[in-house]
Amino acid sequence: MTQVQNILIKNPFAVMTGLRGPRARAGAVDIRIVNGRIAEMAEDLQAQPGERVIDARHCVVYPGWINTHHHLFQNLLKAVPEGLNQDLQGWLASVPYPRLNRFTPQLAKIAAKLGMVELLLSGVTTCADHHYLYHAHGTTETGDLLFDMADDFGLRFVLCRGGALESASAHPGFSKTALQPETLEQMVGDLERLKSRYHQDTPDAMRRVVVAPTTPTFSLPPTLLRELAHTARGMGLRLHTHLSETQNYVNFCREKYNCLPVEFVAEHEWLGPDVWFAHAVHMQPGEIRMLAQTGTGVSHCPVSNARLGSGVAPIPQMYEAGVPISLGVDGVASNESGSMVGEVNTAWLIHRAEQGASATTAEDVIHWGTAGGAQVLGLGAVGTLEIGQAADLVIYGLDHPRFFGFHDIAVAPVVAGEPIAVKYSLVGGRVVVDDGVIPGLDVQQMRAEAWEGVQQMMKVDD
Ligand SMILES: [Zn+2]
Numbered sequence: 001m002t003q004v005q006n007i008l009i010k011n012p013f014a015v016m017t018g019l020r021g022p023r024a025r026a027g028a029v030d031i032r033i034v035n036g037r038i039a040e041m042a043e044d045l046q047a048q049p050g051e052r053v054i055d056a057r058h059c060v061v062y063p064g065w066i067n068t069h070h071h072l073f074q075n076l077l078k079a080v081p082e083g084l085n086q087d088l089q090g091w092l093a094s095v096p097y098p099r100l101n102r103f104t105p106q107l108a109k110i111a112a113k114l115g116m117v118e119l120l121l122s123g124v125t126t127c128a129d130h131h132y133l134y135h136a137h138g139t140t141e142t143g144d145l146l147f148d149m150a151d152d153f154g155l156r157f158v159l160c161r162g163g164a165l166e167s168a169s170a171h172p173g174f175s176k177t178a179l180q181p182e183t184l185e186q187m188v189g190d191l192e193r194l195k196s197r198y199h200q201d202t203p204d205a206m207r208r209v210v211v212a213p214t215t216p217t218f219s220l221p222p223t224l225l226r227e228l229a230h231t232a233r234g235m236g237l238r239l240h241t242h243l244s245e246t247q248n249y250v251n252f253c254r255e256k257y258n259c260l261p262v263e264f265v266a267e268h269e270w271l272g273p274d275v276w277f278a279h280a281v282h283m284q285p286g287e288i289r290m291l292a293q294t295g296t297g298v299s300h301c302p303v304s305n306a307r308l309g310s311g312v313a314p315i316p317q318m319y320e321a322g323v324p325i326s327l328g329v330d331g332v333a334s335n336e337s338g339s340m341v342g343e344v345n346t347a348w349l350i351h352r353a354e355q356g357a358s359a360t361t362a363e364d365v366i367h368w369g370t371a372g373g374a375q376v377l378g379l380g381a382v383g384t385l386e387i388g389q390a391a392d393l394v395i396y397g398l399d400h401p402r403f404f405g406f407h408d409i410a411v412a413p414v415v416a417g418e419p420i421a422v423k424y425s426l427v428g429g430r431v432v433v434d435d436g437v438i439p440g441l442d443v444q445q446m447r448a449e450a451w452e453g454v455q456q457m458m459k460v461d462d
Contacts, residue, residue: 004429007033012056014410018063018370018384024363033391036429058399064125064392065340066373069278069299069328072115076453077333108142110453122339123394125427132162132214136180154432160212160240165220204381204390212240225268243277262287271296276376281311297324297376302346304330316359326373345417362411397423
């Protein structure tokens with residue numbers, strides 16, 4: 001990993017701040033970074049002795065994207081044929097579940113590397129990974145190696161420690177894996193170990209641990225759901241899980257517990273500003289009010305929701321109501337792209353297709369993907385470009401015919417989407433993408449490892 005340098009970013013076309021409202025745009029300002037933090041933002045800053053100067057002509061500068069929901073291990077499971085035209089349940093049963101047991105630490109490492117590279121090359125500087133390769137007789141090593149990998153790349157990393165405490169007979173496909181769920185003692189023991197080894201409390205933490213059973217209605221008995229919430233809060237850890245991704249999910253909760261999913265998690269103390277849910281596609285107005293009143297956040301994953309035919313989350317309504325909104329790429333076995341630029345572009349478009357052209361603005365979507373992510377993760381020192389903030393930012397090069405002819409070039413990454421090139425990316429003042437390249441990355445080796453990994457994944461456990 002490169003060292004922290006003092007840096008001056010000169011002459012960008014435009015700087016977006018990640019803030020809401022009139023402060024969303026900072027204009028064509030230079031940015032000075034001292035000791036990993038933003039020290040100055042103004043026009044015509046002059047280089048100081050010892051500073052590295054980054055020429056940002058033909059570029060726009062954004063806060064680094066904060067991806068709040070991912071499953072990095074799925075990077076060896078893109079476009080698995082038997083899952084391409086399946087809904088969530090059919091896809092779970094045919095793509096990830098039959099292969100959970102195949103992920104040795106070596107294969108998990110290959111997948112994580114692919115995923116992190118793809119995120120970095122789309123401008124992500126913080127990744128929260130919902131990692132659920134845990135079972136009673138498995139290794140916990142696959143969680144640890146994610147921290148090591150993120151460290152190698154210089155990414156800010158949040159491990160949402162998943163897993164199940166109950167075999168979910170109602171969950172089609174899970175029984176196919178023949179994996180035994182962990183005990184509460186196993187899960188909590190590993191959380192304590194992870195916390196003491198990796199977790200940082202500060203708003204500019206490079207490493208965080210989150211308590212994240214895979215699905216609240218399937219993965220554990222309700223009494224343990226509440227107990228886990230108490231445990232997490234006692235340890236000072238946040239809570240994350242999947243919620244209301246499909247109509248089937250809502251129907252299951254209604255039939256089994258006679259209530260809506262947000263009511264169910266409320267009853268088990270899973271609401272609050274220390275909780276965020278992935279998806280929240282099928283939501284009643286009363287549930288949206290409950291999330292807003294408690295400050296509970298959402299990770300919006302529009303591409304995965306579209307790919308699996310799950311629906312379109314009512315994000316404009318949640319945002320209007322005051323629910324903290326963030327964006328996640330979700331696992332690429334149900335997305336095929338780990339690009340946050342693809343995600344923000346889709347988030348900008350999909351609500352307009354459904355609700356009309358006033359449903360989203362480019363500034364709102366940038367806010368969700370940056371400051372919104374920082375809010376749900378409790379990382380207040382990142383997500384916005386302001387003086388005093390940690391220097392987590394991405395510089396997109398727009399010197400390409402695709403971007404000629406723009407009037408408002410500042411919004412190009414959001415409204416034009418992929419392909420787009422990250423010229424530079426910084427995390428806490430460290431250069432993690434340098435002139436379009438990840439320092440030290442051997443792409444040929446990564447290609448060979450990925451192909452080997454895919455061969456392994458073609459074998460399925462019955
Ligand atoms: Zn997910």
